[in-house]
Amino acid sequence: MKYTPWGNFPNTQENSVPLNWTGSPLPLVSDSCLPRGLGRSYGDSCLNSPGLLLDCTPLNHFLSFDSEQGILKAEAGVTLQEIIENTLPKGWFLPVTPGTKFVTLGGAIANDVHGKNHHIDGCFGNHVLRFELVRSNGERHICSPTENRELFRATIGGLGLTGLITWVEFQLKKVTSANIDVETIKFHNLKEFFEISEESKNYLYTVSWVDCLATGDDLGRGLFMRGQHSSDGDFSSKSVNSQSPLNVPFNLPSFLLNGLTMQAFNTLYYNKQFSKLSKSKQNYNPFFYPLDAVRNWNRIYGRNGFLQYQFVVPHESGQEVVEEIFKKISDSRMGSFLAVLKNFGKIKSPGLLSFPREGVTLALDFAIKGPEVFQLLEELDKIIISNHGRIYPAKDARMSTEMFKASFPNLDEFLKWKDPNFSSLFFRRVMGETKI
């Protein structure tokens, strides 16, 4: 079976075994296993060639739902889409959601995913009450903030390396509508972004798109979106599923994406709104999951794939770092369509290797057109590391051993809990066992 990650890089052939819930010992038949969800990680954290992938998607049963308290127990292969479709009509939404709903519960925990409400609600792991973890020696552990606490902390954000999560119990969020009241505010530079961000602290959801190719006075211009669940009591959920009619049927030729087309796109997108402020009511799908509306959108980057680069740096140096990074990108003419900027809040992630920390985070996409992109990202790494930042393993396919070790200070503690028979291409690379 050929599995590729969402960024289509690296491109490997992987062996997988589908799992079924039987309650009996799981087929941990290899000395190198890695659980796999829906492969929405961009890089090699969801790959394990030549080891075995444990395909968790057959673990797709709901086990119990307390609709008074909003507590859901489900197998780890259940997707965020399936959860929303079952719980939103009853007034309960995900406590935290990434920018796609085609993610499994196991994947959401293993990367301790974050969303537009990080400044208020923290990460997904902050809402997990318990889960079961199966180790390669057949032991089963119930893990919670109070029971097997260390294993709980190692598994949240633990990149699938501590064992197999079979089921998860977590707290949903009570909401007043499936619609979001959204305000979109145009900002002209990063100083304005930080001012609006400060003023918007009480909005549940905040996120910004930035034109990362703009230069001079326009450097750091973009659109700031902030929203709350509407009070209209409308829970009719319009589903966008994997059969969405919009599809990119094959890898597009890479020449279509160049400095000119990207600049034209960014200018048009920035100018789609004339006024400083626009207000709208949006269904949760376009608000949280705009990219899910186009199946296989990752193919627009061509057959060599793309790299996503997401970093976080502390607030103290946030504005300077983001400015410096934009200047480098703009000079390189390798800008991305997608530049997403957000302030992370104070709530600490429970995971030893969780990516989020208080500060400023920026996510960028780069088509792989040659070695220049790797060189550019190495330059960006130096800026991030010298400012005490880190990059997101779920999106990474290239960070160096030095970068990983320097930016995840709990690594040694984590390694005590890693399962000796679980591994990944990512893990072997960042531990210096293999090269890209």
Ligand SMILES: Cc1cc2nc3c(=O)[nH]c(=O)nc-3n(C[C@H](O)[C@H](O)[C@H](O)COP(=O)(O)OP(=O)(O)OC[C@H]3O[C@@H](n4cnc5c(N)ncnc54)[C@H](O)[C@@H]3O)c2cc1C
């Ligand atoms: C369009 C898009 C937008 C995104 N937006 C965001 C965002 O806003 N915020 C964010 O944080 N992330 C975001 N992501 C990344 C995505 O949320 C994560 O990579 C997520 O972990 C993918 O889950 P998955 O089910 O596809 O797991 P996979 O990618 O298949 O695997 C991810 C990790 O989970 C482990 N894993 C999977 N199942 C289990 C299990 N049962 N037991 C133990 N380990 C397991 C795997 O070993 C692997 O390490 C986005 C991705 C895309 C494509």
